[in-house]
Amino acid sequence: MGKGAERIVIEPVTRVEGHGKVTILLDEQRQVQEARLHIVEFRGFERFIQGRPLWEIPVLVQRLCGICPVSHHLCAAKAIDHIVGADQLTATAHKMRLLMHHGQFLQSHALHFFHLCSPDLLFGFDADVAKRNVIGIIGAHPELARQGVLLRKYGQEIIRATAGKKIHGTGAIPGGINKNLSLAERDDLLTDLEQIVAWSRDVVTLAKDYTLEHLEELAPLGSFDSSHMAIVRDDGAYDIYDGRLRACSAEGEVILDHADNQTYHHVLAEEVRPWSYMKFPFIRELGPRDGWYRVGPLARLNVCDYFDTPLAEAARKEFAAVTGGKPCNVTMAYHWARMIELLHSAETIDQLLHDPDLQGNDLVVTGERRLEGVGIIEAPRGTLFHHYRVNEDDQITMCNLIVSTTSNNEPMNRAVKKVAMDHLNGVETITEGMLNRVEVAIRAYDPCLSCATHAMGQMPLVVELHDADGAVLDKRVRDA
Amino acid sequence: MKKAPRRLLVSCYGNLSRGDDGLGPRFADALLERAPEITVEVGYQLALEDAATIADYDIVVFVDAAIDATEGFYLRRIQAEPKTGFSSHSVRPGHLLALSEQLFDARPEAFALGIGGMAFGDFAEQLSETATRNLSAALDHFLAWYDRSFCSQPDIRVSAQHLERGVWALGA
Numbered sequence: 001m002g003k004g005a006e007r008i009v010i011e012p013v014t015r016v017e018g019h020g021k022v023t024i025l026l027d028e029q030r031q032v033q034e035a036r037l038h039i040v041e042f043r044g045f046e047r048f049i050q051g052r053p054l055w056e057i058p059v060l061v062q063r064l065c066g067i068c069p070v071s072h073h074l075c076a077a078k079a080i081d082h083i084v085g086a087d088q089l090t091a092t093a094h095k096m097r098l099l100m101h102h103g104q105f106l107q108s109h110a111l112h113f114f115h116l117c118s119p120d121l122l123f124g125f126d127a128d129v130a131k132r133n134v135i136g137i138i139g140a141h142p143e144l145a146r147q148g149v150l151l152r153k154y155g156q157e158i159i160r161a162t163a164g165k166k167i168h169g170t171g172a173i174p175g176g177i178n179k180n181l182s183l184a185e186r187d188d189l190l191t192d193l194e195q196i197v198a199w200s201r202d203v204v205t206l207a208k209d210y211t212l213e214h215l216e217e218l219a220p221l222g223s224f225d226s227s228h229m230a231i232v233r234d235d236g237a238y239d240i241y242d243g244r245l246r247a248c249s250a251e252g253e254v255i256l257d258h259a260d261n262q263t264y265h266h267v268l269a270e271e272v273r274p275w276s277y278m279k280f281p282f283i284r285e286l287g288p289r290d291g292w293y294r295v296g297p298l299a300r301l302n303v304c305d306y307f308d309t310p311l312a313e314a315a316r317k318e319f320a321a322v323t324g325g326k327p328c329n330v331t332m333a334y335h336w337a338r339m340i341e342l343l344h345s346a347e348t349i350d351q352l353l354h355d356p357d358l359q360g361n362d363l364v365v366t367g368e369r370r371l372e373g374v375g376i377i378e379a380p381r382g383t384l385f386h387h388y389r390v391n392e393d394d395q396i397t398m399c400n401l402i403v404s405t406t407s408n409n410e411p412m413n414r415a416v417k418k419v420a421m422d423h424l425n426g427v428e429t430i431t432e433g434m435l436n437r438v439e440v441a442i443r444a445y446d447p448c449l450s451c452a453t454h455a456m457g458q459m460p461l462v463v464e465l466h467d468a469d470g471a472v473l474d475k476r477v478r479d480a
Numbered sequence: 481m482k483k484a485p486r487r488l489l490v491s492c493y494g495n496l497s498r499g500d501d502g503l504g505p506r507f508a509d510a511l512l513e514r515a516p517e518i519t520v521e522v523g524y525q526l527a528l529e530d531a532a533t534i535a536d537y538d539i540v541v542f543v544d545a546a547i548d549a550t551e552g553f554y555l556r557r558i559q560a561e562p563k564t565g566f567s568s569h570s571v572r573p574g575h576l577l578a579l580s581e582q583l584f585d586a587r588p589e590a591f592a593l594g595i596g597g598m599a600f601g602d603f604a605e606q607l608s609e610t611a612t613r614n615l616s617a618a619l620d621h622f623l624a625w626y627d628r629s630f631c632s633q634p635d636i637r638v639s640a641q642h643l644e645r646g647v648w649a650l651g652a
Contacts, residue, residue: 063497069524111528135562138582146583153529168524 085367103158114148222441295382500597546594
């Protein structure tokens, strides 16, 4: 290996959704000069949507991504609700959408924890890469792997029952929902519910115990102080479907609260950087340098005041106690926070399935027509914004999307740089385990890179070492 | 001795917005028009939890657009294909068969029905002319295969419960 400046490339990053690469530039003393997460996909969905009829949007936007289509479906529906003047949905419509959303959280969080990140947590970051994968989990922890699949399947069945299909459903329509939940559908879903809640409870314990037992190793890994943002209800309660923006500093000071969803662009702005297709959002008041923030499970637990379900609230209190009630800035704590959310979704599904409003027949409302609408929702990966303008012929004339992974763009880049500086600075031989730590820090955010840039990923892993002139010094290829 | 019932699942997947990639879902629509008793799953792509779904069946046919169907379409037997890692953006039928075996101790017979397409690159909601022809030929071939395998045997019986669920059962 050459002794001059080197550029390390991890491409694509594995066990994340979509296609990105990491480059790390080392100087002649092998000190990290620069480390970046590059998003190498581009779709241009916002442009593609222009000219389409507004009623089509909640269905169309699901094609942004097959991973979290429900978030786009519901967020677009909320924006279109505003345009059609549906400011207050019926109880049945609201609760059907809520059930759909919690079904998605359950399936998405289960997939990530059990099958994408658990190999790192259960085998260790330096474990043999031949073992540190989903097959290794199936071999060593088959019951855990099975639970992961069945939790995800259950979440998908909730989506099927509420949206009509597991992928790209049509449930949410402008002003409401196109179906209720039949008694037969409800009874089918109730059959496995007790088991689902029990497994969700167990996995919170697993995530908590893992985090606390390994806190010394986890606390610095890709961690840094940051602001956090999410929507919360007016009383500060955690809510993934409806609420207003709240952001706090790393120390817990409120930066913004009860921000009006329809004028989100008064409090947030987006910066473009030439080396990435993803934009960099920031809080206007703080500017692009200091205004970046984190979203997703960790941020949601940091900004909310309480959960309205008992098991998740008890788990949140345990989580908050570790930092004395102040925001937690440990990147790897995303996993524990994510599992508390999974438990909350299981509990909420339980409550909703016992609510007779789901069998109501009052499904749609209308109101005074507007030419613009914004929907904000908490997607599994963080706050999601859909903003549309329409003309008098009901055609979309403008679309702006800020997807969750975009908000975590700056934090993921900081996490990559932090890990690179902590583990690669001055090191003569760079091991696979060192490079895996870079990926571990990215995986904590559960990024959906396809979604964030809006294309289909190719998933083999190629790691290349380049010298200062760009010549490839070493190359490894592995299957994803 | 009574034979165990054979349960058939047809799993069709693809993206209706990507031209001929939508062959799978369009096959599902056409199949259900002509044989509504068959259990059909339709998806944008295969997903991990489909391993649990296929574990409940004896025979699974995966239907997808293909770029290597030189005769217009193919119907091939496929085997489990263990994989060390995966992305939910890319799950192949063989991966699901392996997962189904590893996690649920289930080994359904499996076939891939690949239907030849030509145009995948652009946003388009219509099939190409070639794909439309291939779809029609593949459907006829599948129905003939289905009829031979499931409907034409003298000992066929369809229980009321299975009919209701859209599952044919065979047995003495």
